[in-house]
Amino acid sequence: MQIELRFFASVREAVGTGKETLRVPDEVQTVGQVRSFLQQRGGVWAETLAEGRALRMAFNQQMTGADTPISEGGEVAFFPPVTGG
Template sequence: MQMLYFAWVRERVGTGAETVAPPSGIATLADLIDWLATRSEGHAAAFADRGRLRAAIDQEFVGLDTPLGDAREVAIFPPVTGG
């Protein structure tokens, strides 16, 4: 699964992208975030406050409780604002 990180999430994780193979039992995006947070101190810092995270699975915005299904790409980023 390809992970993409943007803005301060990328800065804390230390990379803009990585390929991961989550263990069995990772069913939802929230499960994935919990697992990712164990990968490094940077991951833990990036995912410490879920209220500040938004996500997309295969380029479609989703909530953190969304099932992963056969996701190929997951993007995690801070809330987006604009005019």
């Protein structure tokens, strides 16, 4: 399955790109599994997307949890929690 990835703010700075098209293996079926798949790249990918780090995720521009299913051509986005005032 092919998906679009988007990275924002400090996540984008850490991984060095704002977007990427990625073909994931058949066993990658959820947003959380995409995150785990990207962690396997090692280095800054593993560190930036590590479990336990404050990280927000979205699928097709809707905030989501790790168990949300992905679909062909969908967009998965990663970004830090947003604060403001």
